[in-house]
Structures are given as C-alpha cells and as structure tokens.
Amino acid sequence: MNRRAIGKLAALPFVRMPAGMILVGVVWLGSLILIPATHAIAIPFVGMTTWLAGMLLGMTMRTLMRTDTLLLPDFARILGQTGLLYALVLIILPALFLLGVSGNAQNILLMAAVQLLAVALGLASGTGFRITLFVWIIFPLVGLLPADVHAILLHALTTSYWVPLLAALLAALLLRFTLRPLLTVSDREDDDSPMQAIADGRKPANTASGMPQQRGFIGKKLKPILDATAQRNLERSVARLRKRPGTAARMSVIRAVLLPHDNLQGIAINVLVTTLVAGLYFTLIHHGDGMNVGFITSYAVLIGMSRFAAVGRGMVKMQPNLADLYLTLAPETHAEFQATIADALLKLVAVTTFNCVIYSVLIAVLLHAGAPAELLLTALIVGVGASFGALAAHLVGPTTQTGRTLVQMGLLIGAMLIYNLVLWLMHRFGVLAGGFAGIVICLPFGLGAWQYARREYLTRRPCFDAPLD
Amino acid sequence: MAAADGITQTQAIVDVRGLRKRFGQRDVLSHLDWRIPGGRVIGLLGRNGAGKTTLLRCMAGLSPIDEGSIAILGHSVDQPGGERLQHIGFVPQTFDLFPWMKVRGYLDFTAAFYPRWNHAQTERLLDDWRIDRKQKVGQLSQGQRQKLAIIRALAPDPDLLLLDEPVASLDPQARRAFMDELMRIVQRPGKTVVFSTHITADLERAGADIALLKDGRIVLESDLPALRQRIRRVVLMRADGWQTAPLETGVLRATLDGTQAQLIVDGVSDDVLAAIAEREHARLDVQPLTLEDLFVELA
Numbered sequence: 001m002n003r004r005a006i007g008k009l010a011a012l013p014f015v016r017m018p019a020g021m022i023l024v025g026v027v028w029l030g031s032l033i034l035i036p037a038t039h040a041i042a043i044p045f046v047g048m049t050t051w052l053a054g055m056l057l058g059m060t061m062r063t064l065m066r067t068d069t070l071l072l073p074d075f076a077r078i079l080g081q082t083g084l085l086y087a088l089v090l091i092i093l094p095a096l097f098l099l100g101v102s103g104n105a106q107n108i109l110l111m112a113a114v115q116l117l118a119v120a121l122g123l124a125s126g127t128g129f130r131i132t133l134f135v136w137i138i139f140p141l142v143g144l145l146p147a148d149v150h151a152i153l154l155h156a157l158t159t160s161y162w163v164p165l166l167a168a169l170l171a172a173l174l175l176r177f178t179l180r181p182l183l184t185v186s187d188r189e190d191d192d193s194p195m196q197a198i199a200d201g202r203k204p205a206n207t208a209s210g211m212p213q214q215r216g217f218i219g220k221k222l223k224p225i226l227d228a229t230a231q232r233n234l235e236r237s238v239a240r241l242r243k244r245p246g247t248a249a250r251m252s253v254i255r256a257v258l259l260p261h262d263n264l265q266g267i268a269i270n271v272l273v274t275t276l277v278a279g280l281y282f283t284l285i286h287h288g289d290g291m292n293v294g295f296i297t298s299y300a301v302l303i304g305m306s307r308f309a310a311v312g313r314g315m316v317k318m319q320p321n322l323a324d325l326y327l328t329l330a331p332e333t334h335a336e337f338q339a340t341i342a343d344a345l346l347k348l349v350a351v352t353t354f355n356c357v358i359y360s361v362l363i364a365v366l367l368h369a370g371a372p373a374e375l376l377l378t379a380l381i382v383g384v385g386a387s388f389g390a391l392a393a394h395l396v397g398p399t400t401q402t403g404r405t406l407v408q409m410g411l412l413i414g415a416m417l418i419y420n421l422v423l424w425l426m427h428r429f430g431v432l433a434g435g436f437a438g439i440v441i442c443l444p445f446g447l448g449a450w451q452y453a454r455r456e457y458l459t460r461r462p463c464f465d466a467p468l469d
Numbered sequence: 470m471a472a473a474d475g476i477t478q479t480q481a482i483v484d485v486r487g488l489r490k491r492f493g494q495r496d497v498l499s500h501l502d503w504r505i506p507g508g509r510v511i512g513l514l515g516r517n518g519a520g521k522t523t524l525l526r527c528m529a530g531l532s533p534i535d536e537g538s539i540a541i542l543g544h545s546v547d548q549p550g551g552e553r554l555q556h557i558g559f560v561p562q563t564f565d566l567f568p569w570m571k572v573r574g575y576l577d578f579t580a581a582f583y584p585r586w587n588h589a590q591t592e593r594l595l596d597d598w599r600i601d602r603k604q605k606v607g608q609l610s611q612g613q614r615q616k617l618a619i620i621r622a623l624a625p626d627p628d629l630l631l632l633d634e635p636v637a638s639l640d641p642q643a644r645r646a647f648m649d650e651l652m653r654i655v656q657r658p659g660k661t662v663v664f665s666t667h668i669t670a671d672l673e674r675a676g677a678d679i680a681l682l683k684d685g686r687i688v689l690e691s692d693l694p695a696l697r698q699r700i701r702r703v704v705l706m707r708a709d710g711w712q713t714a715p716l717e718t719g720v721l722r723a724t725l726d727g728t729q730a731q732l733i734v735d736g737v738s739d740d741v742l743a744a745i746a747e748r749e750h751a752r753l754d755v756q757p758l759t760l761e762d763l764f765v766e767l768a
Contacts, residue, residue, distance in 0.1 A: 227605075230569075231574055234570070238574075241581045256578075257567060260570075320563075321567055324567070324621075326531070328578075328579050328582045330551055330552055330553070330555045330582070331549050331551065331554075332550065332551040334548060336549075461533055464531045464532070466563075
C-alpha cells in the first residue's frame with residue numbers, strides 16, 4: 001500500500017478548498033457528537049454535511065482527473081484506497097455512533113446506506129453531474145404520493161432490510177455513472193463557449209481541460225443543431241455590421257461570439273426541448289391533488305437561474321480568450337472594454353427572464369394552475385430582479401470555484417424564497433398590490449446590485465491570464 | 470497608413486523604460502530598458518523562465534506592469550488607446566482563440582472590426598497551410614491553431630508584430646513557410662517584428678538582430694554578424710599542455726583539456742590573440758560560433 005500517495009490524495013480536498021472542507025468538517029463532527037444526545041436533529045445534519053463533503057470531494061476529483069493523472073502508476077488503485085478511507089470516515093463512523101444510541105441493526109444499516117447515498121449524490125453534483133435539480137424535485141413528488149403509499153414507505157423505512165439495500169444499490173449506480181467518465185482517458189473536446197456550457201444542460205460548468213465530458217443523448221443530438229444556429233447568427237451579425245456599422249450592430253456581433261447559443265433559434269430549441277421533457281415528466285407524475293403549483297412553478301425560476309452558474313465560471317475561464325477580443329475591439333480605455341463585456345452579458349437578463357416566464361407558462365398549463373396570471377407576473381418580476389442580481393454577483397463576485405458555487409447556491413435559494421414571497425403577496429393583497437410590492441422588492445434590489453457591480457467592474461483592469469483552477 | 474501615426478523608421482517603435490514586473494514576491498522583469506527602432510526584426514532570446522512571454526505580453530498591454538513605462542508606436546500602453554491597438558499583431562505562446570467558433574466564422578468576425586484586412590493573403594495562407602475553414606478552432610491541432618493565430622495576426626497588416634514562440638508547434642515546412650512570410654512582411658517599409666524563439670536557425674535565416682533577456686533585463690543587443698565577430702571560440706594548442714588559462718580578461722569560459730585550451734572570448738581582438746599565442750608558444754585557431762553556441766554561452 002502506497003501510504004504516502006494515499007495521504008497526498010486524501011489531503012488534496014483540504015489543500016484545494018481548505019475553508020470549505022474545514023467548515024463542513026466541523027459541522028459534520030459537531031452533528032456526529034450530538035447523535036447520542038439528540039439524534040433526531042443531529043442525523044439530518046450529518047446527512048446534509050456528508051452530502052456537502054461529497055460535493056467538495058467531487059469538485060476536487062474533477063480538477064484532478066485528467067489524462068496525465070490517470071496514467072500515473074497504480075493511480076486507480078490508490079484512488080480506490082483513498083475512497084475507502086473517506087468511506088470509513090463518512091459512512092462507517094456515523095453508523096457506529098448510531099450504534100451507541102440504538103441497537104437496531106436495520107437502523108444502523110439504513111444510516112450507512114443513506115450516508116453512502118449522500119456521498120454519491122455529493123460526488124455526482126461536485127463533478128458536474130446535474131443531479132441536484134432532480135433531487136430537489138423528489139421532495140414535492142413525495143408529497144404527491146397517496147397516504148397509503150406514504151404509510152407503506154414509512155413502515156418499510158423502519159423495518160425492511162430491502163430499503164438500505166436499495167439505497168446502497170442506487171448509490172452504487174450513481175457512483176458508477178459519476179466515476180466512469182472520470183476514470184476514462186479520452187480526447188479533449190473543448191469547443192464550447194465557457195459562458196454557454198451549462199445553459200443547454202449538456203456540459204458541467206467546471207469542465208477542466210482534458211476532462212471527458214458528461215454529455216447525454218439529447219445533448220449529443222442538440223449540439224450540432226445549436227452550433228449551426230450559432231454559426232448562422234454570427235454570419236448574419238457580421239454581415240449587418242459590415243453593411244451598417246454602429247454600436248448596436250457591433251454589440252450584436254460581440255454577443256454572438258460570447259453567447260453563441262443565446263440567439264432566437266437557439267433559445268427556441270432549448271425551450272422546445274425543456275417543454276418536451278417537462279411535459280413528459282408532468283404527464284407521468286400528474287395526480288392533480290395536493291400539488292403546490294406555486295412551489296412547483298418556483299422551479300421555473302430555479303431552472304432559468306441555473307444559467308448563471310456558467311457565467312460565473314465562464315467569466316474566469318474565458319479570460320485568455322478575451323485577449324484576442326481586446327486586440328480586435330481596440331477600445332480607447334480599459335473601462336470601455338470592461339463596459340463592452342458587461343453590457344454584452346446584459347442579454348442574459350432578457351434570456352433568463354424569458355425562460356422563467358416560458359417555463360412558468362409551461363408548468364401553469366401542465367398543472368392547470370388556477371391563477372396563471374399571478375404565476376406569470378411573479379416569474380416576470382422575480383426573473384428580472386434575480387437575473388440582474390445574479391449577473392451582478394457573478395460579474396464582480398469571487399473567482400474561486402468554492403466561492404462561485406456558494407454564490408450560485410445563495411442566488412438560487414434567494415430567488416426561490418423571493419418568488420414564493422411575491423406569490424404570497426399577490427395571494428394576500430391581490431395581483432395589483434402584491435405585484436407592485438413585488439416590483440418594489442425585486443427591481444430596486446436587482447438594478448441597484450447591477451449598477452454597483454457594473455461600476456465596480458469598470459474600475460477593474462481586464463485580466464487575460466488563464467485561471468489557476 | 471503611415472506606420473504608427475507618423476513614427477518614422479529611425480524613431481523607436483517600442484520604448485521600454487525602467488520596466489518592473491513582479492509575480493508575487495518575484496521580480497520577473499527588473500529595471501528593463503529597451504528601445505526598438507522601426508523596420509527591424511528582433512529575435513528575443515532567453516532561457517526558460519527568463520521572462521520573454523511576460524515582456525511580450527506587457528508590450529501588447531495584456532499584462533499590467535508594476536513600475537516603469539512602455540510606449541508602443543509612440544503611445545503609452547497604460548490604456549489600449551483605440552485604433553493604435555489594431556496596428557499591433559500579437560501571436561501568443563498558447564492559442565486562446567475562441568475554440569467554439571469555426572475558422573471561417575472566427576476570421577470573418579475579427580475582420581469585421583479592422584479597417585484594413587488583407588483578405589487575399591488570409592485566403593492564400595489558409596490554402597497553403599491547409600486549414601479547413603469549416604472546422605472549429607477547438608478541434609484544430611496545436612500546430613494548426615498556431616498557424617491560424619499567425620494568419621490572424623498578419624491579416625490586418627500590423628506595423629508591429631509581437632510573436633511569442635510562433636513556430637514552436639510548427640512542422641519544418643510550415644516553419645519555413647512562416648519565415649518566408651515574415652521576411653515578405655519585413656520588406657515592407659516601417660514594419661517591425663519582435664519574436665521570441667528557441668529555434669536559433671530561424672533567427673539566422675531571418676538575419677534578425679538579437680536581444681538577450683537575462684536576469685530580468687535586456688543584457689545584450691546586437692546584429693548577428695557583429696555578435697559573431699565579437700564572441701568567438703579560440704583554441705590554443707601546445708605539446709606541453711595547460712595548467713592555467715592563458716587569458717583572463719574577456720574570457721567567458723575556459724576549458725583546459727590536455728594539449729588544448731579552448732576559450733570562448735568576448736571582444737578580444739585578433740592582435741591580442743596572436744600575441745598570446747606567440748607568448749605561450751601555441752598554435753592558434755579562431756572559430757566562429759553558431760547562434761545556438763552563442764546562446765548557450767550567453768544565456
């Protein structure tokens with residue numbers, strides 16, 4: 001056993017993301033110690049922090065797993081042994097703590113299996129597998145189940161040995177899907193715009209060079225179509241600029257380069273695909289009773305806002321590419337160049353708001369919502385405010401991977417909370433008064449944040465250095 | 470357009486004064502002064518990590534400087550300065566063009582922003598260098614990307630070309646073709662080229678002047694014939710062998726091996742060498758150095 005190599009690999013998450021790992025570690029350990037005293041509160045905390053720890057491990061793995069690393073002697077075995085070490089700590093240790101509280105073997109096994117599932121989910125999320133959105137959707141779906149099914153599930157959870165086994169199998173399946181592409185040596189395929197990558201759900205936002213991409217069946221089929229629309233859009237924009245040079249035409253060309261798939265056809269294709277997938281999904285699960293339409297519709301904002309994860313990452317990843325753009329545009333001042341970039345990205349506010357509204361329409365139609373106007377108006381108001389806020393946060397926010405992830409998580413949670421607040425205001429005070437209150441809450445915040453961020457961004461000198469992570 | 474708003478060939482196209490550039494606590498460039506007149510081809514030499522890329526990026530205005538000043542085409546690079554920037558062609562060491570764009574789209578996009586763009590030359594080079602216009606930039610090989618970057622840099626007919634190891638990824642044919650193209654450009658009045666390279670044969674073929682970057686400064690500037698005249702290999706031979714080097718002043722390196730004393734000398738005249746040979750009763754052989762030998766001795 002190569003103890004030194006295992007030690008180095010095990011320490012890597014702490015070296016790369018010390019603050020995140022220490023914070024998660026402290027909360028995890030604190031919750032673990034509290035299990036004997038108050039296990040009902042402590043155990044969910046252990047599960048949640050395990051999921052977060054898994055995510056940080058996944059983020060570290062993603063940057064580590066590239067061709068030259070995979071070719072290191074005995075790397076896969078050493079990685080496996082390191083994984084066992086983490087499994088011992090994150091899975092076995094909590095189960096042993098629970099053993100001190102309850103002698104029930106089924107409970108212990110369930111705890112271990114859930115911990116394994118939490119690690120697998122975290123790893124999947126951290127490596128860029130877009131599983132988190134599906135996990136969020138599970139909770140309302142559980143609420144849709146009939147009471148009898150609920151009771152059966154609850155009984156099974158506490159008595160059946162099949163549940164831990166199923167959870168472990170699910171975790172194993174998830175780990176296989178997550179780890180297999182990471183452990184495969186493949187050709188580099190880095191030909192998407194960093195700003196675009198996540199928008200189409202085809203590629204994780206944090207693709208490292210040399211990394212195999214997790215591109216699904218739909219993504220593979222969509223890519224050439226979206227690329228063709230991007231090419232046509234660019235050609236049209238360039239032709240317009242040549243014919244009638246001006247600020248608007250110039251900006252249109254720059255946007256066609258920075259956000260290649262955010263053209264009318266590209267947006268339409270994305271909306272169409274989402275409509276088909278969502279339509280199929282809701283047709284399959286639709287029961288009608290007990291469904292909180294407002295809560296479900298807030299996912300429209302969540303899906304729309306997920307676009308900004310790519311912006312945060314893209315802003316940093318794109319720095320070297322911008323050098324060429326800088327020389328091409330030949331601005332008078334650095335501030336002029338920064339203003340061009342910031343203003344080009346404003347298109348994202350329109351695109352995101354449009355997507356939020358369209359997805360809300362979609363959900364409202366599919367769920368036969370009683371007050372669709374409220375839902376649409378809320379999506380519009382929150383979409384505009386949250387998009388401005390998100391763009392502002394990513395424009396001048398942290399450049400580290402952990403920082404960007406935390407900002408994005410904060411933005412998503414904030415947007416969903418505000419969505420539900422505005423919707424509640426409309427229910428409580430009517431569409432006009434509630435909508436007005438929503439506008440007062442969202443727009444000044446979003447616009448203010450955007451104006452501040454733009455001003456701050458303009459004072460910064462453009463950076464063309466390649467990012468280190 | 471006249472090169473750089475009235476800058477003539479005798480005026481400095483590049484004027485670097487007291488340049489200091491730090492990365493963390495490390496000075497990469499320190500008190501660097503460099504003046505490049507118009508119409509010259511300069512080969513920037515230096516060992517790995519000497520700061521060649523940093524210097525070229527600072528000159529292109531792509532990397533902020535800590536102290537000193539850089540004026541390109543008569544204007545400070547503190548700010549990009551608008552149209553002036555379009556008179557600079559820059560080929561970086563690694564090609565961070567837009568990998569998601571197709572070659573055709575990328576060149577069309579770039580051309581749309583330039584008032585002058587040599588379409589004929591661009592098309593010719595794309596054909597000569599066999600670059601598929603329909604391919605995505607990200608799918609090109611490293612060498613093809615380098616060629617594309619060169620084509621893009623040459624197309625606006627820049628007055629100053631800054632090339633950071635432009636031929637590093639090119640095959641011998643492409644390297645030769647690139648050097649031919651470079652020579653064609655330099656023959657046009659007022660064009661200035663600065664390129665860093667480790668392939669000294671290319672500098673010899675181009676007849677480039679040499680600038681050596683060492684310890685954060687330009688420590689040597691010379692044209693190639695003068696450099697060859699100045700720095701030479703001297704071999705002194707005698708049957709008795711050598712205990713000490715026969716000369717100290719002006720000797721860069723001395724190797725004593727049996728009957729031979731091999732010296733690399735800098736600026737020692739033929740008369741002095743002949744006098745030493747006579748004094749030591751040795752046979753004298755003076756040999757010219759290749760640029761690669763010179764680089765090894767000086768860098």
